[in-house]
Amino acid sequence: MTALMTTQHIKFRSAEFATSASKVSECPLDIGSEVAFAGRSNAGKSSAINALTRNPSLARTSKTPGRTQLLNFFNLNIDQCRLVDLPGYGYAKVPVAMQLKWRKHLNEYLEVRASLSGLVLVMDIRHPLKEFDRMIIDWCIASELPLHLLLTKADKFKKNGIMKAKMEVKKGLPEHPEGLISMQSFSASKGDGIADLERQLVLWMKPAINAISVATDSNATINHEQIISPTHQTSPSED
Numbered sequence: 612m613t614a615l616m617t618t619q620h621i622k623f624r625s626a627e628f629a630t631s632a633s634k635v636s637e638c639p640l641d642i643g644s645e646v647a648f649a650g651r652s653n654a655g656k657s658s659a660i661n662a663l664t665r666n667p668s669l670a671r672t673s674k675t676p677g678r679t680q681l682l683n684f685f686n687l688n689i690d691q692c693r694l695v696d697l698p699g700y701g702y703a704k705v706p707v708a709m710q711l712k713w714r715k716h717l718n719e720y721l722e723v724r725a726s727l728s729g730l731v732l733v734m735d736i737r738h739p740l741k742e743f744d745r746m747i748i749d750w751c752i753a754s755e756l757p758l759h760l761l762l763t764k765a766d767k768f769k770k771n772g773i774m775k776a777k778m779e780v781k782k783g784l785p786e787h788p789e790g791l792i793s794m795q796s797f798s799a800s801k802g803d804g805i806a807d808l809e810r811q812l813v814l815w816m817k818p819a820i821n822a823i824s825v826a827t828d829s830n831a832t833i834n835h836e837q838i839i840s841p842t843h844q845t846s847p848s849e850d
């Protein structure tokens with residue numbers, strides 16, 4: 612009950628660049644909860660992150676020279692809650708050898724990261740389910756990582772077009788456990804769908820936030836095992 616009373620609210624506009632990592636060993640401590648954003652280059656991922664955080668320059672951070680590494684972490688107002696931008700994937704400018712290296716490190720990140728509570732896959736509503744998207748979807752299904760499909764640039768379609776696109780994506784998905792994959796339309800330019808996206812992220816991060824509130828409440832030292840997201844346990848050794 613105390614936890615309910617004191618649970619802090621995530622303010623997405625509080626997001627601040629924290630650090631870049633080119634491999635898992637450079638990531639922040641694997642505690643709390645983080646949600647990662649993936650998407651092919653030009654899908655609209657930066658615009659979606661900027662719309663969510665109401666910060667028009669935030670995700671540009673990930674595109675500035677020196678920070679075009681694999682993972683960019685953004686801290687939120689709640690301790691140990693983060694957004695993660697997985698940039699660079701599919702960039703035409705990046706040499707193939709580098710892309711293969713990124714693919715290896717990305718797989719490793721997705722596999723080992725216990726605090727990863729869910730993944731948002733950003734796809735241009737007009738061009739969904741490309742090879743990279745399918746790879747991410749297959750991986751999420753295999754590892755039972757909750758996945759939210761963000762069909763962006765929805766302003767390019769009328770209502771009917773949006774509905775049709777959603778139905779086609781739904782039909783095109785591989786078999787998966789019920790409730791693992793959710794989907795919404797989104798428009799960064801119009802600001803449509805921000806509230807739905809926020810709701811999904813809060814849902815994923817809530818268990819960790821509650822655990823943090825309880826630990827803070829009881830004035831106890833935060834037990835790191837307690838605040839690791841329970842939604843994504845990849846191996847028995849993490850239990």
Ligand code: GDP
Pocket residue numbers: 650651652653654655656657658659763764765766767797798799800801
């Ligand atoms: P990223 O490479 O996935 O980070 O993609 P960006 O966010 O940089 O967007 C790529 C292009 O799509 C840019 O020209 C954006 O202005 C445009 N774009 C992004 N989101 C939207 C949207 O919701 N609607 C429309 N019409 N264009 C968008």
